[in-house]
Amino acid sequence: MKRQSLMMKGLVYVVLVIGSLFCLFPIFWMVRTSLITMGDLYQIPPALIPKSLSWDNFKAALEAYPFARFFMNSTIITVLAVVGVLFSSSVCAYSFSRIEWKGRDKVFGFILTGLMIPFFVVMIPQYVFWNALHLTDTFAPLVAPAWFGGGVFNIFLLRQFFFSIPRELDEAAKVDGAGHFRIYGQIILPLAKQAMIVIGLLTFLANWNDYLGPLAFITSEKNYTLMQGLTLFQGSYSAQWNLMMAATTVIVIPSLIVFLIAQKHFIEGIAMTGIKG
């Protein structure tokens, strides 16, 4: 009995290690390829870690296209989106949880239907809309939705969170003469820091990693994001995998750093959000 359970445990570790290798190897191979020379690239047999490593690919990759510019564009879009989402989703969640207004829950139920609307269904009319305003090929189409509600899902999450904050705190503040602005800013927001961090992180990733949005709305190269820059690169360096992987590594690093710093928040956030795909 004892021996059998020990074997079982060993088996569990074996499967987990195989799974981990499956997850980690592509990332390792990306970094490894980004550091080798063209000569080593097609070497048979390929060395796991080549003898000579160099940073030249990064230099070449970053000079081939205005990556600094793409990096700036991605950063601007992401920052504006994160700030917008944090502000507008918390304000709206406050209304739907702390202010007693007539029809509130019916309106919220209606808005919840937006939860599952795929971007693909609204993409073309949105394009027509922004085009009519002469705002395609700007950051506006990518950032504006963040400021107008910031995603029904985030409002839903924050609303749940706000419900868990004791109402007595509001009442006490009201007695002291505080209005909704002060209750929102000085009581609810500080207490919801944890949930706000999770939403901020998920929003960062969603925008930094976004590929479809820029592809639909951004057309001129000077406004490209990093993801678009990567596909540009793919077009002209398709056989130079070491350069390709250098560019890819550069793009992955910010997401990687954010994850390593905030891993705990991510995992707890995902578990908390439960149904988010």
Added chain:
Amino acid sequence: MKSNPVMPGPYAALPKGKRKSGQELRYGLLFASPVLIGYLLFVLFPIVASIYLSFTTYSVGTLPKWIGTANYQTLFSGADPFFYPAVTATFYYVFVSVPLGIVISFFMAVLLNQKIKGRAFFRGVFYLPVIIPLAASSMVWMWLLQPDFGIVNYVLELLHLPTSQWLGDTTSVVPTLILFSFWTLGNTIVIFLAGLQGIPAHLYDAIEIDGGGRFHKLFYITIPMSSSIIFFNTVIAFINGFQAFVQPSVMTQGGPNNKSLFYVLYLFNEGFKSSRMGSASAISVLLFLVIALFTAVIFFFSKSFVYYEGKGGKS
């Protein structure tokens, strides 16, 4: 609430409760205004517009011209050579990758839920691929699977196993994309694990007292207690699967021979590359209907699945 009839002031005529509720309504609408405007502008109006445009022929810079159901007829009659290939490719991908993905991630979550060392480490490792931009990981996998110089074929050759053209062959392209989809199961694994950790330990103790073993625990407690979370994640995975865009867009552009022309890639090409926005709208309306159906299933069943208190234990 009764008003005080002798109360002075401009609002004296109004009952106190009404005055208050009017004020709360104003504040409520003010605070909710971002999402109210946003919902109208970015959800409701576009959906209505999509439906309207689907009955027209339209490209940016022209006026939409009403053509009735012609767009839909073109799609269903097969006059559009891409519609059925796109539907076939997408269904193939979704109906294989989702069930397999759910089984694999639940299995991994069950393993992680054993009394093991380094659970947090494994969990972090499985989650890592999820945060990497899909466009970037698509690129990495293209290199891994490159038929002539990729490491995967090299290793297979070394082991005297059959190699593959992977993304380059009409029969292997969708299976390859399915394999790639398993790389980003970390999200589902983490959600399943949180659910498993919420299952009360006394249930397992009860089985042990009755002399049940590992498999009894799995089939009589773990799986039934996770049924709702499995169900939800399956439906969500279907909804996401129908919208797989980045992978075919970066890796195959729908090829070879349209075998990986996923539905949303076809939709994007029709609207933005071919500038046929009327027909693209018809394609998007059909997607909307399919996803609405899946969503309705969730809402319908969420009422019967009351047990949903897995709060996500810490470890």
